[in-house]
Amino acid sequence: MRSLALAFLTGLALLTLASVLSFRLAEAHLNKPYDVLHVPSGRAARVAALGHRTFVSDLYWLSAVQYIGERRTGKGKADQLGFDKLLPLVDLVTDLDPRHGYAYQTAGIVLSAAGRLHESDTILRKGMERGPPWWTFPYYISFNYWFYRGDLATAARYAEIAARKPGASANISHLAVSLASKSGTPEEAITLLQELKATVKDEVTAGRLDEQLKLAVLERDAQMLERAVAELEKQRGWPIATLEELVMARIIPAIPPDPFGGRYVWIGAERRVRSSVNSFRFELQEGGHQPGFHYQAPETNKERMLR
Known part of the structure; x- marks a missing residue:
């Protein structure tokens, strides 16, 4: 009887220990920020999709949305991981579905706000070449060159392209003239960022635009x-x-x-x-001026950005 009681108590102790360990492992997994371990090439994904490219594109787009969302909220250590996988992810999404306009736009804006200007330009140029004829693609490249790099000549060229796109704001043609004459103003940036924000349909992109609006207000x-x-x-x-x-x-x-x-x-x-808390100021120069802020917003429920 005594040995049975001892065995029972030993088993109970082991079960308790196993439960505690299982809980801690589960907690560690849940607290671990979402990440993408591998992004296949567009060619491999097209072959594997077996004729269902749009469906596979949407799956990877949802993965990109979650990847962006955790970094936006700063959950756990997600904000320390950066955005290394965002360009490859959205490049894959748009290889599978070249007309996915929101993928180009969202990635371009988020990468710009994160200081990854070359990657932002890359995905936006791809959108200009293969995506729908949205004025926001060349406009945002213009913004990168104007507001962050101080390269008004290149910014003016992209603003002119944006002004000729269907549905473009009338203010963009005025901006193109201002940039060409080297007199682009923060007020123009504020106006156009507000107009651009009115075109987006998700909270992540809107949050990034809010941060850039703050920079424009700071400069003004x-x-x-x-x-x-x-x-x-x-x-x-x-x-x-x-x-x-x-x-x-x-x-x-x-x-x-x-x-x-x-x-x-x-x-x-x-x-x-x-x-006193953000060192950003516009610099008119040939070299690259990187954004001087790190975006971090209060945690909210992530909104799925489906087309």
């Missing part, structure tokens, strides 16, 4: 404050120390709020206004 406010600084210094003949002096001198009624949640500060050594 900073330029306005710098003009106000120049006006005050011209009036009184000596440099300012803080932006608050603009309000005290009644040059401006108030300092606008920083769209990133910090505050605007005057950097005397640079003669520039910057955000």
Whole structure:
């Protein structure tokens, strides 16, 4: 009897330990961010699809949506993994279904916002060549060259292409002229980003556009404050120390709020206004200027982006 009781207790202890280990393994698996281990070539996938390319394309598109969504929410360590697989995934999706317009657009916007400008340009150019004739593809390439690289000549060429596409905003032709004359403004960026946001149908892409809208607002406010600084210094003949002096001198009624949640500060050594939490400023230069932010939004239910 005693040996039976001992055996029972031993078995119970082992079952308890196994349950705890199983729970911890399951918890670790659930907390592990979604990732894509392998992306097949478009040629291999076309052969394997056996005539069901659109169906297989949709399966990989759902995988791409989940891949983007976990990085957007910053769940677990997902935001540390980056977007290395996004271009191959969407390249595969659009190899299988070249008319999948939202795949080109979403990947182009997300990769741009993540600072992967070359990859953004690559998928958007593919959309221009093989996808539906959407004005958003060349427009967003124009935005990459204008807002992030400071290459106004190339940006103007793509804006002109976008302006000729069906359904293009009338504002794009004005932007093309402004860029060609090297006078593109943050106000134009804000207007066009708002129009572009009105064309998207998913929360992930809209979230990325919101972040880029914040950058455009930051640049608009900073330029306005710098003009106000120049006006005050011209009036009184000596440099300012803080932006608050603009309000005290009644040059401006108030300092606008920083769209990133910090505050605007005057950097005397640079003669520039910057955000206290985001170092981005537009630079007119030949070299590449990468986005100076990292997007992270509150966790929400992921929306499946089906066509």
